[in-house]
Structures are given as structure tokens and as C-alpha cells.
Amino acid sequence: MSSLEKIAGRRAELDQLAEALAKQLAEVDAEREELAVAERVLRRLYEQEAEAAAGQDAGLPERVxxxxxxxxxxxxxxxxxxxxxxxxxxxxxxxxxxxxxxxxxxxxxxxEPGIEVSVPGPRLERVLAKIAREGGSVVLLDGSLIPTQRRAGLPIRRRWSAKHKRRGLLGIALTDTRGRLLWTSAARPARGSEITACRHDDLVGRLRAAGLTAIADLGFVGLDDSGPDTDPAVITGYKKPKGKKLPPAKKLVNQLIAAERAVCEHAFAHLKNWRVLTKLRLDVKWATRLVRALMILTQHEIAR
Structure with missing residues (x-):
């Protein structure tokens, strides 16, 4: 009888071990799929940078x-x-x-010649279509808070940011891989999140329509809810689980994404150098126009 109990006990241990190994194997397979997607996006990014460098070295005439x-x-x-x-x-x-x-x-x-001379604004569809025409495949996505001063008689609570613990307006921006500002969203009250602002503009759908991928920080985790079988429209890093450590492979992915996103942070820094953005007392509509005008001025300042 004791032998049968030993066999039953050992079988229970093996069943538990098999269940743990199966769970670990499933986690490894899921991580390998995520790494494969990240590798494809980074390869496309490196190929795009290499093609741009080769075009500059060849001295090809630039067209506008x-x-x-x-x-x-x-x-x-x-x-x-x-x-x-x-x-x-x-x-x-x-x-x-x-x-x-x-x-x-x-x-x-x-x-008289029938030439359109009006200057269109940097609309999202035109920006993404231009990047796709030029052979680009990756853009950088980020959001930032524009501080505002209190105005009497307005719903101030809508502008209170629980994340930054101050009043302000939230803006979303896209840059290219060289850190040039391409597009800014409408300024919205800072009470909402960055993901909500992106969903207002249907950013994921427009990225898919243009065949582009955006690289973003951890604040945009959950924005792209596509399945594992499709290429993601938004690439983000990995959050550390509560009470656990990130595997080395996921840490490496976070480091690569942070390195690629550094130029995006520089672009926002150039935009916020304008003193007028330090303490705004404008309505949301006029703040949007001001930010977009400053974006154009920032592009010219950097290009000089």
C-alpha cells in the first residue's frame, strides 16, 4: 500500500510539473511572437534609415x-x-x-494657369500619405501636457491632469525618425488620457490605412487592440508586472524602443522652448491654432 501511495504522490508531482512547464512554454511562445513583431518593425526602421542615407550619399536631387x-x-x-x-x-x-x-x-x-497656391494645414491623412509615398514605414508617437493658467468662469476641472497634478491641455504629436514634427492633434483638456485622445482622431485606423507603424511609450499600451496574427499599428514597450521582474528579452526590447524614441522627446523639447506655451490663458480652439503655428515655426527654426 505504501508503494502505491508513493507512486500516486510522484504522479501528482509530475502532473504539477507538466502543468507548470506547459504554462511556461506558452509564455515563451507568446514572448517569441512579440519579439518577432518587434524585430520586423525595427528591421524596417533600419532599412528606411539606410535608404535615406544612401540617397543623400548618392547626391540625388531633392523634389518638393x-x-x-x-x-x-x-x-x-x-x-x-x-x-x-x-x-x-x-x-x-x-x-x-x-x-x-x-x-x-x-x-x-x-x-490663370490653374495652379492651387493655398497652403493646406498639416492634416493627419496628408502627413501619413506623404510618409508612405517617400518610402517610410515608421513614425514616432508621443503626447505632452501644455500648462495653462486658471480662468474664472470656465470648467476648470476638465483641464486638471491627475498624472501631472496641474492644469493644462493635452496634445498628441507625430514625428519622423529624425525628430521632425509632422503633425499635432487638437488641444484637448488634460483630464483625458493620451489613448483617449488618439482614439478621438482614429489614429490606429489611419495608420493601418497608410501602411505605417507608430512607436510609442508605455502610456499608449492598449491603444492597438489587434490580434497576434496581424502587424501592430502601434509598438510599445512592456510594463513590469506587479511583484515580478521583466525577462531580459523584454528589457532589451524596452531599451531599443527608448533609443528610437529619443528624437521624439527632442522634438517636443524644441516645441516647448517657445515662451508663449509656458502659461497659456487661451480657449482650446485658439490653443490648437497656436500650437500648430508654433510647430511650423519650429520646423523652420530647426531647418535653418
């Missing part, structure tokens, strides 16, 4: 959009020194200015 058309930023040199060396549209513009005999508005010059 003017009036909805692609033209060379610096035209090719020509021995002809008069207006006949210019493209046809430019020659027609010169004729319109000469025929006016005085000051003429830009919209009037572009109306």
Missing part, C-alpha cells in the same frame, strides 16, 4: 511639392541666363506679373 506638382527643389544648372530656361508654368507667371503693371496677389497669379 509646389502647387500640387512635384518639382526640383534646386533646378538643374543651365547656360541660358534669361527666362526661357524656366519651365512653362514659371514663364506664364512672369508674363502675368509683367502684364499687371503693379502689385499682384499670389492667388491671382495662380488662378
Amino acid at each position: 511639392q509646389v502647387g500640387g506638382r512635384s518639382v526640383l527643389k534646386v533646378p538643374h544648372r543651365s547656360e541660358v541666363a534669361d527666362a526661357s530656361a524656366l519651365p512653362g508654368d514659371y514663364q506664364r507667371m512672369l508674363q502675368i506679373v509683367k502684364a499687371a503693371g503693379g502689385p499682384v496677389m499670389v492667388k491671382d497669379v495662380g488662378a
Whole structure:
């Protein structure tokens, strides 16, 4: 009887060991899948940077959009020194200015050739489509608090941020892998979270439509609820479980993501250098316009 009890006890121990090993194997498989996804995204990011560096080394002429058309930023040199060396549209513009005999508005010059001269705002769809056209595959996503002063007669509680313990407005921004600001969301009361602000703009859906992936910090965990079989639209790090330690592989992923996101933090730092953003007393609508105008000015300051 004692032998049977020993066998039964040993079998129970083996069953428990098998259950623990099966659970550990499932965790290892899940972690391997997550690492495979992160590896694919980082490979695409490195390939994109290598292609950009190769294009700069090759000295390829840079093209820009003017009036909805692609033209060379610096035209090719020509021995002809008069207006006949210019493209046809430019020659027609010169004729319109000469025929006016005085000051003429830009919209009037572009109306006759049928060229759109209005400057569209940096809308999210246009920004993502431009990145995709240029061969990009990764953008950087982050959010930041814009401090505000108290205004009497307004619902102040909506602007109170429990995370930062102060009043302010929340803004979401996208940058490229070189840290250039591409798009800023509308300023929203800081009571909401960064994930809620992104869902208001349907950021995940628009990233998927453009075929792009965003790299974000731990504040955006849960934004992308796609299944494990699809490429994620938002890549984030791993949070440490309560009372446990992160495995070395997940720590390495967090380090890689933090290294790639450093330029995004620099972009927000450049934007917040403007003193007008230190203590705003504006309505949300005007704060949005101010932030977007400062984004354009920041781009020009950095590009100088």
C-alpha cells in the first residue's frame, strides 16, 4: 500500500510539473511572437534609415511639392541666363506679373494657369500619405501636457491632469525618425488620457490605412487592440508586472524602443522652448491654432 501511495504522490508531482512547464512554454511562445513583431518593425526602421542615407550619399536631387506638382527643389544648372530656361508654368507667371503693371496677389497669379497656391494645414491623412509615398514605414508617437493658467468662469476641472497634478491641455504629436514634427492633434483638456485622445482622431485606423507603424511609450499600451496574427499599428514597450521582474528579452526590447524614441522627446523639447506655451490663458480652439503655428515655426527654426 505504501508503494502505491508513493507512486500516486510522484504522479501528482509530475502532473504539477507538466502543468507548470506547459504554462511556461506558452509564455515563451507568446514572448517569441512579440519579439518577432518587434524585430520586423525595427528591421524596417533600419532599412528606411539606410535608404535615406544612401540617397543623400548618392547626391540625388531633392523634389518638393509646389502647387500640387512635384518639382526640383534646386533646378538643374543651365547656360541660358534669361527666362526661357524656366519651365512653362514659371514663364506664364512672369508674363502675368509683367502684364499687371503693379502689385499682384499670389492667388491671382495662380488662378490663370490653374495652379492651387493655398497652403493646406498639416492634416493627419496628408502627413501619413506623404510618409508612405517617400518610402517610410515608421513614425514616432508621443503626447505632452501644455500648462495653462486658471480662468474664472470656465470648467476648470476638465483641464486638471491627475498624472501631472496641474492644469493644462493635452496634445498628441507625430514625428519622423529624425525628430521632425509632422503633425499635432487638437488641444484637448488634460483630464483625458493620451489613448483617449488618439482614439478621438482614429489614429490606429489611419495608420493601418497608410501602411505605417507608430512607436510609442508605455502610456499608449492598449491603444492597438489587434490580434497576434496581424502587424501592430502601434509598438510599445512592456510594463513590469506587479511583484515580478521583466525577462531580459523584454528589457532589451524596452531599451531599443527608448533609443528610437529619443528624437521624439527632442522634438517636443524644441516645441516647448517657445515662451508663449509656458502659461497659456487661451480657449482650446485658439490653443490648437497656436500650437500648430508654433510647430511650423519650429520646423523652420530647426531647418535653418
